[in-house]
Amino acid sequence: MAFEGTGEGSYLSAEPGKGWLSSWLLTTDHKRIGVLYLLSIMSFFSVGVVFGFLMRLELISRGPTIMEATTYNSFFTLHGVIMLFLFLIPVVPSVFGNFLLPIMIGARDVAFPRLNLLSWYFYMAGAALAITTLIIGPADTGWTFYAPYSLRTPSSASLAVFAVFVLGFSSILTGINFVTTVHRLRAPGMTWFRLPLFVWATYATAWIQVIATPILGVNLLLVMAERLFGIGVFDPAKGGDPILYQHLFWIYSHPAVYIMVLPAMGAISEIVPVFARKVIFGYKAIAYSSIGIAAVGSLVWGHHMFVSGFSYTAAVYFSLFTFFVAIPSAIKVYNWVGTMYKGSIVMDTPFYYALVFIFLFSIGGLSGLILGALSVNVHLHDTYFVVAHFHYIKFGGAAFGFFAALHYWFPKISGRMYNRKVANYSLLFLFIGFNTLFFPMFVLGYEGMPRRYFDYLPQYADLQHLSIVGSWILVAALFTMIGNLVAAAFRGKTAPSNPWGAMTLEWQVASPPPKENFGEIPEVKRGPYDFREGP
Amino acid sequence: MNGTTAHSHRDYTGSKIGMWLFLFTEFFLFFGPILLYSIFRFRYPQAFIDASLALDTGVGVFNTALLLTSSLTMALSITAMQRGKKGTTLVLMGATVLAGAVFLVNKYFEWGAKISHGVYPGGEALEGVKDGGAVFYGLYFFATGLHGIHVLAGMVIITVAALLVHEGRINSNDFVKLENTGLYWHLVDVIWIYLFPIFYLVR
Amino acid sequence: MDAKESKHRIVGYPVLFGVWAALLGLTWLTVGLSGTGMGSFTILAPFLIASVKAFLVVDYFMHLKYESGFFKYLLLVVLGTVVIIAWLVYQDVAYRI
Numbered sequence: 001m002a003f004e005g006t007g008e009g010s011y012l013s014a015e016p017g018k019g020w021l022s023s024w025l026l027t028t029d030h031k032r033i034g035v036l037y038l039l040s041i042m043s044f045f046s047v048g049v050v051f052g053f054l055m056r057l058e059l060i061s062r063g064p065t066i067m068e069a070t071t072y073n074s075f076f077t078l079h080g081v082i083m084l085f086l087f088l089i090p091v092v093p094s095v096f097g098n099f100l101l102p103i104m105i106g107a108r109d110v111a112f113p114r115l116n117l118l119s120w121y122f123y124m125a126g127a128a129l130a131i132t133t134l135i136i137g138p139a140d141t142g143w144t145f146y147a148p149y150s151l152r153t154p155s156s157a158s159l160a161v162f163a164v165f166v167l168g169f170s171s172i173l174t175g176i177n178f179v180t181t182v183h184r185l186r187a188p189g190m191t192w193f194r195l196p197l198f199v200w201a202t203y204a205t206a207w208i209q210v211i212a213t214p215i216l217g218v219n220l221l222l223v224m225a226e227r228l229f230g231i232g233v234f235d236p237a238k239g240g241d242p243i244l245y246q247h248l249f250w251i252y253s254h255p256a257v258y259i260m261v262l263p264a265m266g267a268i269s270e271i272v273p274v275f276a277r278k279v280i281f282g283y284k285a286i287a288y289s290s291i292g293i294a295a296v297g298s299l300v301w302g303h304h305m306f307v308s309g310f311s312y313t314a315a316v317y318f319s320l321f322t323f324f325v326a327i328p329s330a331i332k333v334y335n336w337v338g339t340m341y342k343g344s345i346v347m348d349t350p351f352y353y354a355l356v357f358i359f360l361f362s363i364g365g366l367s368g369l370i371l372g373a374l375s376v377n378v379h380l381h382d383t384y385f386v387v388a389h390f391h392y393i394k395f396g397g398a399a400f401g402f403f404a405a406l407h408y409w410f411p412k413i414s415g416r417m418y419n420r421k422v423a424n425y426s427l428l429f430l431f432i433g434f435n436t437l438f439f440p441m442f443v444l445g446y447e448g449m450p451r452r453y454f455d456y457l458p459q460y461a462d463l464q465h466l467s468i469v470g471s472w473i474l475v476a477a478l479f480t481m482i483g484n485l486v487a488a489a490f491r492g493k494t495a496p497s498n499p500w501g502a503m504t505l506e507w508q509v510a511s512p513p514p515k516e517n518f519g520e521i522p523e524v525k526r527g528p529y530d531f532r533e534g535p
Numbered sequence: 536m537n538g539t540t541a542h543s544h545r546d547y548t549g550s551k552i553g554m555w556l557f558l559f560t561e562f563f564l565f566f567g568p569i570l571l572y573s574i575f576r577f578r579y580p581q582a583f584i585d586a587s588l589a590l591d592t593g594v595g596v597f598n599t600a601l602l603l604t605s606s607l608t609m610a611l612s613i614t615a616m617q618r619g620k621k622g623t624t625l626v627l628m629g630a631t632v633l634a635g636a637v638f639l640v641n642k643y644f645e646w647g648a649k650i651s652h653g654v655y656p657g658g659e660a661l662e663g664v665k666d667g668g669a670v671f672y673g674l675y676f677f678a679t680g681l682h683g684i685h686v687l688a689g690m691v692i693i694t695v696a697a698l699l700v701h702e703g704r705i706n707s708n709d710f711v712k713l714e715n716t717g718l719y720w721h722l723v724d725v726i727w728i729y730l731f732p733i734f735y736l737v738r
Numbered sequence: 739m740d741a742k743e744s745k746h747r748i749v750g751y752p753v754l755f756g757v758w759a760a761l762l763g764l765t766w767l768t769v770g771l772s773g774t775g776m777g778s779f780t781i782l783a784p785f786l787i788a789s790v791k792a793f794l795v796v797d798y799f800m801h802l803k804y805e806s807g808f809f810k811y812l813l814l815v816v817l818g819t820v821v822i823i824a825w826l827v828y829q830d831v832a833y834r835i
Contacts, residue, residue: 111546111549111553112553115553172557172560175556176553176556176557176560177553179552179556180549180552180553180556183549183552183808184546184548184549184552185546185549210556210559210560211559211560211563211816211819212563213560214560214561214562214563214564214566214567215563215564215566215567215823217564218563218564218565218566218567218568218681219567221677221681222567222568222571222677225656225673225677229655229656229657229676230656230657230673231656231672231673231674231676231677232656232661232669232670232673233571233575233670233673233674233677237665238661238664238665238669238670238673239575239579239582239664239665239666239667239668239669239670240670240673241574241575241578243830244571244574244827244831247827247830248567248570248571251823298819298822298823299822299826302826302830309834310830310834311829311830311831311832311833311834311835312833312835313829313830313832313833314826314829314830314833317826317829318826548806551805551809552808552809552812555809555812555813556812559812559816562816562820563816563820566820566823570823570824570827573824574827574828574831576781577831577832578831588773592769592772596765596769599765600762600765603758603761603762603765604758606758606761606795606799607754607755607757607758607799609799610749610754610798610799611751611754613749614748614749614750614751614754617748618748714801717799717800718800721795721796721799721800722800724795724799725792725795725796728788728791728792728795729788729792731788732768732772732784732785732787732788733784733785735772736768736769736771736772736773736784737772737780737781737784737785738772738773738780
């Protein structure tokens with residue numbers, strides 16, 4: 001069995017007096033909960049990939065090819081709901097945050113271990129509801145559930161909305177847990193400025209989860225109340241205002257982008273100094289920029305609404321703040337590059353993944369500035385340009401950051417090492433496939449191809465075909481990458497406790513870590529990237 | 536931690552931080568409808584004043600006083616617990632639950648009166664109303680309904696806490712669960728402190 | 739962690755009764771002021787009185803007065819966020835064409 005554990009007393013070894021199943025499903029160990037999240041999130045990720053793949057395939061010829069327009073509408077809704085709410089939002093905080101945050105700060109567990117398990121059950125319940133909509137007739141509103149269409153569509157929008165509401169609980173509980181854990185359970189000597197940067201990023205993320213998620217929650221409740229009782233607040237026929245729905249939706253959903261990408265950035269901030277064998281450049285700048293992104297990122301939601309008919313005054317403010325939020329993101333990129341400069345770089349798999357993250361995220365971020373400009377936005381809104389932009393941020397950024405983290409911490413989690421050659425080639429083809437798939441979309445969008453259409457004009461055919469070929473390469477590469485890790489989980493070579501020569505606390509314990517992380521809580525005497533004395 | 540761990544540690548401040556963070560999420564939950572109210576209040580001033588005048592201020596005042604008093608009994612119960620007076624604590628907690636129940640019964644009759652006159656979302660009295668009256672009652676039923684659910688949840692939580700007090704699992708040395716229960720109940724009160732004027736008094 | 743524990747302060751019965759009396763008094767005041775035609779104060783007055791009441795509940799009943807500064811900062815962060823979000827939404831609804 002894969003997760004049976006290799007070391008004595010590791011968290012993967014059997015628990016006395018408990019069956020195998022209950023030792024997983026009733027565990028309060030943050031590491032096991034992290035693994036539960038990893039397995040469930042990856043399953044839903046695969047479902048989301050299938051939807052994305054089929055949507056692309058539909059466009060291989062004009063007109064209905066393998067599905068009708070309504071099916072296509074359901075597919076992009078499900079693709080969005082699954083990828084955002086079931087994969088990207090929980091993936092890095094819930095998997096790596098859970099697994100690593102307590103070890104990194106020198107604690108035995110999170111502050112509320114049972115709530116932590118409960119949050120996984122909320123996640124699974126929300127996921128089950130979302131998958132149920134698939135069977136009883138999926139929603140066709142898009143993942144944004146925009147009013148007034150979401151108030152009237154006969155599809156199962158109510159259930160889909162409720163699924164997202166339940167997932168929100170999971171996110172909130174995780175956030176509350178992490179904020180409390182970081183404040184209360186740091187080991188002696190683990191001062192704020194000795195925290196690994198991944199902890200800083202997860203901490204900032206946890207704050208967004210706590211503050212923004214309930215606003216989405218109440219918005220979804222309002223949509224459900226509209227559908228069930230017709231309360232009228234978003235319904236123009238009753239004097240309501242659908243633009244207010246968009247406000248409440250994006251007040252959460254824009255910061256949600258930072259819930260996805262901030263922890264991924266945190267992981268990159270761990271990987272870069274380790275493989276550059278150099279103390280990270282501008283530790284405080286990166287730590288504060290995480291908080292800065294969380295704060296300023298909460299003030300830019302209006303840039304999703306430039307053409308909704310809301311006021312120009314607001315549009316100017318939101319455009320301005322959108323340009324501001326580029327600053328803390330750029331600080332991070334600058335500092336990563338600054339860390340590599342004159343470092344003794346060791347080229348290894350996680351570092352390659354981190355480099356690809358930095359490259360793709362930069363393209364995504366810069367195209368975001370183009371969209372943040374008011375006049376250009378009028379032309380590009382709701383085109384493939386937007387689709388390309390947010391896939392570069394969310395897939396190229398958040399998901400590649402997750403892949404980087406996965407390859408970096410895999411030996412720690414499983415106690416085994418994967419085949420690095422296969423992992424490197426997977427990355428090469430991921431990179432080629434990703435860019436072949438999404439880069440043409442920038443051009444298509446600029447030329448006027450609107451998003452969410454299951455058909456297109458003949459002049460877009462060539463680039464659409466190129467993009468579809470890209471999707472095949474991407475899916476094949478994803479399959480290889482995940483297959484390589486699964487194979488390693490079962491048959492990989494035993495990994496040493498610190499294969500990369502890192503200095504943070506999680507690498508000072510065995511791989512896989514022992515049940516309660518530390519025999520004795522360590523006393524921390526130096527910063528997380530102090531490579532002078534060697535590990 | 537599985538009960539196998541020898542080092543059980545209690546972190547009161549940690550529990551309270553967690554509870555306060557949870558209360559903030561509740562606060563943001565109600566911030567949504569209150570924000571919507573404030574926007575529509577300026578968009579449809581006359582319709583909102585007319586609709587507000589149709590609500591029974593007497594019931595509103597009575598319910599406000601009731602909830603404030605229940606907050607008092609809840610706060611008193613914590614002081615009683617800290618002083619080790621288990622019996623007094625239980626009586627005060629019972630009074631809090633009772634006040635919550637009376638609050639909900641009043642709400643039931645208040646809603647019932649409106650609904651019997653066809654004043655509810657989708658009701659005949661609000662059919663075709665586009666001047667903001669429908670929105671007022673939409674928000675009224677949504678916000679007070681959501682608040683009612685919270686009152687109900689608070690009553691359940693206090694009852695469970697009372698059982699724990701009875702069993703001695705909450706005692707004068709370990710009462711953080713009672714404090715957190717109280718925090719939740721007071722938050723429900725604070726939300727009503729805002730809902731009461733915006734629906735009954737701003738006219 | 740024990741070193742970080744804050745001391746538990748017992749709030750006396752008279753203080754709690756006093757706060758309760760103040761809350762009822764403020765309720766009486768806000769009901770009395772309602773509908774008296776105070777212009778723009780019509781909206782502001784009930785909101786301000788409600789805020790004083792909420793402050794009393796939070797400070798005394800919820801013991802915020804006796805907690806460490808950290809809890810107060812948390813509350814400030816939340817209130818600040820609410821103000822900024824509301825301000826930005828009003829930039830839309832107040833200037834819509």
